[in-house]
Amino acid sequence: NAGVTQTPKFQVLKTGQSMTLQCAQDMNHEYMSWYRQDPGMGLRLIHYSVGAGITDQGEVPNGYNVSRSTTEDFPLRLLSAAPSQTSVYFCASSFGQYPYNEQFFGPGTRLTVL
Amino acid sequence: AQKVTQAQTEISVVEKEDVTLDCVYETRDTTYYLFWYKQPPSGELVFLIRRNSFDEQNEISGRYSWNFQKSTSSFNFTITASQVVDSAVYFCALSEAEGAQKLVFGQGTRLTINP
Numbered sequence: 001n002a003g004v005t006q007t008p009k010f011q012v013l014k015t016g017q018s019m020t021l022q023c024a025q026d027m028n029h030e031y032m033s034w035y036r037q038d039p040g041m042g043l044r045l046i047h048y049s050v051g052a053g054i055t056d057q058g059e060v061p062n063g064y065n066v067s068r069s070t071t072e073d074f075p076l077r078l079l080s081a082a083p084s085q086t087s088v089y090f091c092a093s094s095f096g097q098y099p100y101n102e103q104f105f106g107p108g109t110r111l112t113v114l
Numbered sequence: 115a116q117k118v119t120q121a122q123t124e125i126s127v128v129e130k131e132d133v134t135l136d137c138v139y140e141t142r143d144t145t146y147y148l149f150w151y152k153q154p155p156s157g158e159l160v161f162l163i164r165r166n167s168f169d170e171q172n173e174i175s176g177r178y179s180w181n182f183q184k185s186t187s188s189f190n191f192t193i194t195a196s197q198v199v200d201s202a203v204y205f206c207a208l209s210e211a212e213g214a215q216k217l218v219f220g221q222g223t224r225l226t227i228n229p
Binding site for chain 1: 158
């Protein structure tokens with residue numbers, strides 16, 4: 001199993017550009033989430049999904065869109081990049097139900113917006 | 115609202131010392147889950163432990179131990195006989211029972227083990 005994979009590993013954007021961060025998992029997990037990690041703030045939830053076709057907002061959803069057309073994939077779209085979106089982005093997945101509710105994280109995407 | 119506080123931003127100890135990382139949480143839920151994750155310098159997030167709010171047993175795994183106390187809303191993590199490989203950022207996190215995919219993280223504690 002590859003687990004949770006994310007592409008790209010690094011990305012530099014100019015303000016106003018759009019892009020999609022890719023996330024895929026091969027563990028047949030129903031739950032998938034996107035987090036951003038900023039210095040001194042831990043990780044904060046952007047969007048999450050409890051299954052194909054179902055998504056919802058987390059703590060910091062502004063400026064981001066998601067969709068979940070398949071169980072495996074959960075892409076995160078930046079509509080118009082801003083310097084405040086410079087961060088490390090992590091995708092995660094889990095079965096969701098105790099005792100298998102720990103989240104497995106991808107390796108992260110480091111995004112810089114100039 | 116749920117909140118996790120890791121008051122120790124950075125800790126530095128000499129190898130073989132014991133070290134405790136503090137985690138204090140706030141929630142109005144009666145059923146919730148607590149987690150610890152490790153983030154080594156390579157950047158990935160590694161799951162260490164999960165604790166159900168109804169299970170207050172402490173847990174030991176090798177040099178690692180966890181002390182869960184509902185009375186003080188704390189879930190502290192102790193490393194015994196620390197090693198250089200334990201150097202990492204450690205995160206405590208909380209999720210409610212119905213939103214297991216929605217983790218609330220603490221700010222993290224950067225632990226440096228010096229040889």
